Every structure is written in structure tokens, then in C-alpha cells.
Amino acid sequence: MGAVTISSILEMLAMPFVIKAFICGTLIGAICAWLGIFVTLNKMAFFSESISHASITGIAISIWLSFDPSIFLIFFSVFMAGVIAFVSQSSFSSKDSVIGIIHSATIAIGIILLSFLKGGNTDLSRYPFGDIMAIRQLDIIICVALFIATVIYLLIFGKTHVITCLLSDFSVLEGISTPKYDFMLMIVLSLIIAVSVKIVGAILVTALLIIPSNAAKNITTSFKKFSMLSIKFGILGAVLGIFMSVVLDLPTGPSIIVVNALFYFITLGLRNYLSFSF
Amino acid sequence: MSETQRLIQVKNISFKSGKVSILENITFNINYGSFVALIGPNGAGKSTLIKIMLGLLKQTEGEILYEGLTPETVNRSHHLLGYVPQNFSLDRTLPITLDEFFRFTCKIKKEEEFDAMLKMLNLFHLKKNMMGNLSGGEIQRALIAYNLIHNHEIIFLDEPTSAIDIEGETLIYSLLKDINERLGKTVIIISHDIDTVLKNVDTVICLNKTLHCMGCPHEIISGGLINELFESKRGFYKHGSCHHK
Numbered sequence: 001m002g003a004v005t006i007s008s009i010l011e012m013l014a015m016p017f018v019i020k021a022f023i024c025g026t027l028i029g030a031i032c033a034w035l036g037i038f039v040t041l042n043k044m045a046f047f048s049e050s051i052s053h054a055s056i057t058g059i060a061i062s063i064w065l066s067f068d069p070s071i072f073l074i075f076f077s078v079f080m081a082g083v084i085a086f087v088s089q090s091s092f093s094s095k096d097s098v099i100g101i102i103h104s105a106t107i108a109i110g111i112i113l114l115s116f117l118k119g120g121n122t123d124l125s126r127y128p129f130g131d132i133m134a135i136r137q138l139d140i141i142i143c144v145a146l147f148i149a150t151v152i153y154l155l156i157f158g159k160t161h162v163i164t165c166l167l168s169d170f171s172v173l174e175g176i177s178t179p180k181y182d183f184m185l186m187i188v189l190s191l192i193i194a195v196s197v198k199i200v201g202a203i204l205v206t207a208l209l210i211i212p213s214n215a216a217k218n219i220t221t222s223f224k225k226f227s228m229l230s231i232k233f234g235i236l237g238a239v240l241g242i243f244m245s246v247v248l249d250l251p252t253g254p255s256i257i258v259v260n261a262l263f264y265f266i267t268l269g270l271r272n273y274l275s276f277s278f
Numbered sequence: 279m280s281e282t283q284r285l286i287q288v289k290n291i292s293f294k295s296g297k298v299s300i301l302e303n304i305t306f307n308i309n310y311g312s313f314v315a316l317i318g319p320n321g322a323g324k325s326t327l328i329k330i331m332l333g334l335l336k337q338t339e340g341e342i343l344y345e346g347l348t349p350e351t352v353n354r355s356h357h358l359l360g361y362v363p364q365n366f367s368l369d370r371t372l373p374i375t376l377d378e379f380f381r382f383t384c385k386i387k388k389e390e391e392f393d394a395m396l397k398m399l400n401l402f403h404l405k406k407n408m409m410g411n412l413s414g415g416e417i418q419r420a421l422i423a424y425n426l427i428h429n430h431e432i433i434f435l436d437e438p439t440s441a442i443d444i445e446g447e448t449l450i451y452s453l454l455k456d457i458n459e460r461l462g463k464t465v466i467i468i469s470h471d472i473d474t475v476l477k478n479v480d481t482v483i484c485l486n487k488t489l490h491c492m493g494c495p496h497e498i499i500s501g502g503l504i505n506e507l508f509e510s511k512r513g514f515y516k517h518g519s520c521h522h523k
Contacts, residue, residue, distance in 0.1 A: 041372070162382050166368065170361045173332060173353050174383075174428070216373075221408050223374040223382075 012246050020140055021132040021252065025238035027147040028196050029256070032205075033212035033234020034154060035192055037227055038185055040213040041165040045206060046096060047084065050103035051190045052205040054080045055197045057110030059127045064113060069127070070139055070198060077190035080106065085183050130201030130253035132242070143195050153188055161185060162223070200253035211260040212237060218267035219277045233263050284310035284345055286331075286432065286464070291340035293326055300326050302488045304340070308481065310431070313458040314466045315475040315495075318485035319508055324468045325364070327485065328434045331466075332359050344432070360430030362421040364437045364468075370410035376420060377405040384427040392427065399423045399453060415446030422453060432464040433457070439471060447471070451478050472504065 012018060039048055058076035062069040080102070088098045135143075164171045164178045171178050189209075196205045216229035241256030248255075270276040286308040293301040301323040308314055316324050329335040331342050333349030344352050344359075352358050374382075386392045396402040399419045404412060412420065418438045425433045435454070439447040455478055458465045469475040476482065476495040484490040484498065484507045491503040498504055 041369070159382060166374075166379060166383055168367050170332070170334060170363065172334065173359050173361055174357055175354055217371065220373040221375070222406075223372075223378045226373040 009247055013243075017133050017135075018242070018246055020135055021242050022239065024135055024140055024143045024199060025132055025242050025252075025256065026235055027143055028192075028199050029208065029212075029234040029236075029238030030231055031147050031150050031192060031234075032196060032208035033230045033232075033237075034227070035150065035189060036209040036211075036213035036234070037230055038158075038161050038165075039189065039209045040217065041162065042182065042185065044185070044189065045210050046099050047081075047186065048189060048193060048209050049206045050084065050099045050106075051077050051080055051193045052197060052202050053103060054106040054110075055194065055202045056127060057106050057113065058194075060110050060113040060117065063117060068138070070136075070142060070195075073194040073197065074142070074191060077194040078187055081186040081190035085186055089179070127197060128201050128203050129251060130197065130199050130204065132199045132252045135198060139195075139198055146191055146195050150188060150192060157181070157184065200256055204253055204257045207257045207260060208234070208237075211257070211264050215260070215264040215267045218264070218271045221277050225278065233260065237263060285343075286310070287341075287343040288327075288331065289341050289343070291327065291330060291342065292338050293323070293330060293335070294338045299487065301330075301337075304485070304489050306483060306489060306492050308464070308466070310464050311458070311462050312464055312466075312481050313455065313479045314464075314481045314483060315479040316466060316468045316483050316485060317470075317472060317475065317504075317507070318490070322486045324485055325436055328361075328436060328466065328468060332361055332434055334361075357428065358431045360425030360428060360433040362418060362425065362433065362435040362438050364440060366417055366421060368409055368417070372410060374409050375406050376401065376409055376412065379409055379420065380424065380427065383424060386427065395423055395426055399426075400449070413442070413446075415442035415450065418442065418446075418450060419453070422450075422457070426457065426461070426463075430463070432466065435465070435467045437468050437470065439469065439474075447474065454478070 039045055055073055055077060058073045058080075059069050061067075061076065062072035065072075084099055084102055087102060088095045091098050093101070160176060160181055163174070164176060164181050167174070167176075169178065193205055193209075196208055199205075200208055212233035213226075213230040215233050216226050220226040220229055237260040238256055241259040242252055244250060244259065245252040245255040288304055288306050288308075291301055291304040292299070304327065316328065318324050326335060330337045331349065333342075333353050342349055347356070349359065380386065380392070393402060396405065399422060401416065401419055401423060404416060409417070409420075422433070422435075422438075439450050442450070451474060454465050454467065457463045467475065467479070476499065480494060481492070482495050482498045483492045484503060486507060490507050491498060493503075
């Protein structure tokens with residue numbers, strides 16, 4: 001790598017594709033961290049992992065059918081969330097087992113489909129690890145629209161999701177149907193995962209959901225501080241990760257995740273060795 | 279029975295899990311405002327019965343009526359029923375204070391009343407503490423407070439003193455008695471601590487898959503009905519030592 005000066009860094013940061021990356025990365029970082037609070041509360045990390053990995057199959061199908069992957073993935077992720085919810089409710093197996101079965105089956109189908117797709121397909125090679133620098137105008141529009149929709153959703157239903165988590169199975173006594181709200185959360189999560197896959201990749205997208213909230217959980221003592229710090233970690237992780245990627249010429253998605261992971265281990269150290277919490 | 283008497287009616291309730299019969303043809307009435315103990319040996323179906331009465335489980339046969347309304351209807355629109363489960367499944371690592379727990383789960387209309395409620399339940403000084411740091415007894419009292427803030431008319435408690443010490447147990451029973459007598463709430467409690475529970479309640483329902491007997495504590499004790507109920511485990515229960523073992 002050649003000498004990096006401040007002016008060359010500023011020049012790089014001013015490039016349109018980098019600005020797009022900052023916009024999308026910050027929005028996705030913030031909303032994933034916010035949703036991540038509910039993933040942590042409802043123990044939905046495995047569900048998120050399953051939907052994100054299934055997106056590889058979604059991409060393969062979209063290429064096979066010549067659909068736009070970004071749009072197709074949204075429908076495919078929601079479809080997968082529906083399949084998991086339906087099978088979980090009608091099966092005697094535990095929810096984890098059902099997710100594991102559907103997860104494996106979907107990936108297996110994806111691998112079979114990939115074996116039919118000859119030659120190197122750029123879309124296909126981008127999705128496992130993401131490529132935020134290659135996002136298009138359409139991706140930004142989808143990202144902003146989903147960000148706004150999810151913010152509105154969480155402002156309306158966020159409190160109810162906390163109640164269903166706190167009261168668990170007896171929230172029905174207050175007229176709240178936990179399965180209904182769990183399903184709604186699964187749909188919202190699958191939409192956000194579908195968009196985030198393009199940024200950090202199918203393999204790493206769950207990290208955006210679970211690391212900021214768990215890092216915040218390490219050092220906070222109230223729900224308000226937990227929520228605020230989680231969102232701050234999500235935004236900061238995206239900004240620092242993209243910055244590190246531009247300056248050091250590293251893959252962007254993994255850089256974002258590495259920064260987030262640092263937040264987690266630093267806060268864990270603060271809690272365990274310095275007994276720090278606030 | 280007078281015409282104005284308000285009743286909780288349990289009519290011919292049976293419940294099967296697969297082919298296994300858990301409850302068989304249970305029928306009784308409870309007056310609103312009673313303090314009721316539901317007792318019986320392990321596996322008698324006590325927890326199952328209160329879950330059916332709460333509408334959390336669907337019975338195989340029979341019906342439950344709260345002044346003519348099913349639990350489902352009551353839960354949808356009236357929110358009369360409160361519940362303190364035996365094991366409150368809260369993630370103890372979750373950073374949420376006791377105060378936040380109430381603010382999320384209850385509509386607090388007047389701060390002064392809310393604070394008075396917490397003081398009555400000896401929880402006020404714990405407001406800013408994380409829920410995960412509270413003891414079993416404090417969690418049980420928090421759940422009782424939750425039901426009182428919601429103004430639930432009928433409160434079901436499933437072995438609320440099973441995980442707490444004698445001091446905590448005495449506090450819980452005096453609170454329940456106060457809630458029943460002063461606030462007029464119907465309290466229905468499952469307990470294995472026969473001695474303590476019989477000193478406090480006004481009605482006892484003895485259950486062992488079927489309804490064994492029902493009456494006031496004096497009738498149940500003097501008639502030797504408790505000994506019949508716990509025939510196979512008499513020594514174990516006679517001294518009310520189940521929860522201390």
C-alpha cells in the first residue's frame with residue numbers, strides 16, 4: 001500500500017460510492033442494532049443466522065430466474081420467515097430444531113442450484129461477504145425505505161415486543177398474543193436481513209444484529225441505557241468499519257464486524273476486570 | 279346462593295395430555311373476594327387447573343365462567359385475571375430496572391399511588407435495581423405489585439413461596455391476606471405448605487386429578503380429609519415442610 005496522506009484519505013472519503021456506503025452502512029448499522037435488542041431479548045440469533053444464510057439460495061434462485069437479486073431477496077427472506085413460523089407452529093420438534101432443519105435444507109438446495117450456474121457470476125460472488133462499495137441507487141432507495149418503515153414499526157410496536165419478552169407466555173392475560181408479535185418481528189427481521197446481506201454479506205449479517213446489543217448489555221444497568229448504547233455501537237461500528245476499510249483498503253463488511261467485535265470484547269473486559277457498568 | 283353473589287364457575291373440567299388424563303370432571307364454584315388454597319400432591323393437576331382457569335391452556339371438556347364470561351373473553355377485553363407463576367422466566371442478564379419493568383408492563387396513572395404500592399410491598403428502595411439482582415421473594419412481590427397496579431380482580435399464584443425463606447414467606451402471606459381483606463381481591467393460591475396456607479385462607483380445594491374435597495380450613499382439617507388426600511405421602515406433608523427440604 002502506498003503512502004496515505006490526510007488529503008488522499010479525504011479524497012477517498014468524498015468519492016460518491018464511499019458516501020453511498022456511509023449512508024447505507026450507518027442506516028443499516030443503526031437499525032440492526034435497534035432490532036438486535038429484540039433479537040437478544042427473544043433469543044432469535046439462530047433465526048437471523050438461518051434467514052441470512054438462506055439468502056445465498058435466494059440469490060441463486062434470482063439469478064436462475066433472471067430477477068433483480070436485491071428485490072427478489074426481500075420476498076425470499078419474508079417467504080423463509082413464513083416457512084419457519086408455519087413449520088414451528090405445526091411441528092412437535094423444538095423451534096431451534098425446526099430452524100436448523102429448514103436452514104440446512106435451504107442451503108442444500110442453494111448449493112445444488114449453484115452447481116447449475118456455470119461461470120463466475122459477480123452478483124453471486126458478492127453476496128456471501130457483501131460489497132457495500134458496489135451498492136446501486138436502487139439499493140439505497142430500498143435501504144432508506146426499509147429504515148423508515150422499521151423505525152415507524154419499532155416506535156409503534158417496540159414496547160409491546162418488550163412486554164411479550166418480559167411477561168412471556170402470560171402476556172395473553174393482558175390481551176397480547178405473543179405468537180402474533182413474534183411472527184411480526186420475524187417478518188421485520190427478515191426484511192432488514194435481506195437488505196443488510198448486500199452490505200456485510202450473508203455470512204456476517206447476524207453479527208450486525210447481535211454484537212451491538214450484547215456489547216451494550218455488558219456494561220449497562222437499565223433498559224434505556226442498553227437501548228441507546230446499542231444503537232450508538234451500531235452506528236459507530238458502521239462508520240469506523242467503513243473508514244478503516246477505505247483507509248486500509250480492507251473488505252468493508254468484515255471491517256464493520258471486526259470493529260463491532262472489538263466493542264464487545266472491550267465492554268466485556270470493562271465489566272469483568274474493572275467492574276464497570278453505568 | 280343469593281342472586282347477587284358473584285361466582286367463578288368451574289364446570290366439569292377435564293384435561294388430557296395425549297392419552298394421559300391430568301384432570302377429570304372437576305366442578306366447583308368460588309365466590310369473588312375469597313382467599314382460596316388449591317392443594318394436592320405432586321402431579322395432582324393443580325398448575326394445569328389454574329392455567330385452564332387463566333385461559334393459558336384449553337381444557338379437553340367443560341367450561342370456566344367468570345360471571346358468565348369465558349377466560350378468553352375476559353382476557354381479550356376485561357383483563358380481570360392476574361398470575362404470579364412459579365418460575366418467572368426472566369433473563370437475569372437483561373439490563374432492566376424494577377422501575378422500568380413496571381413502566382413497560384403497566385399503565386402508571388399516578389406516581390404517588392405507584393410509589394405507595396411499592397412501599398406497601400417493601401419494593402420502593404429497589405426501584406433502581408436491576409431485575410436480575412432481585413431475590414426470589416422480591417421478584418414474587420414485584421409480580422404481586424404488577425397485578426395490583428393492573429387492578430386484576432382475581433390473582434392466581436402458583437407456589438409463590440417455593441423459592442423463598444420463612445421470613446419472605448410470612449411477608450408474602452401477610453400481603454396476600456391484606457390484598458384479599460382490604461382490597462377485596464380474589465386470591466387463588468397453590469401451595470405445598472399446608473400448615474401455613476390453612477392458617478390464612480378461607481376456602482380450601484383439595485385436588486388429586488379429581489376434586490377430592492372443598493370447604494373451609496376447619497372442615498377440611500377436622501374431617502381428616504387432608505390426611506386422605508396425602509395418604510401416600512402423609513409424613514412428608516404433615517409438618518408442612520415440603521418447601522424447606
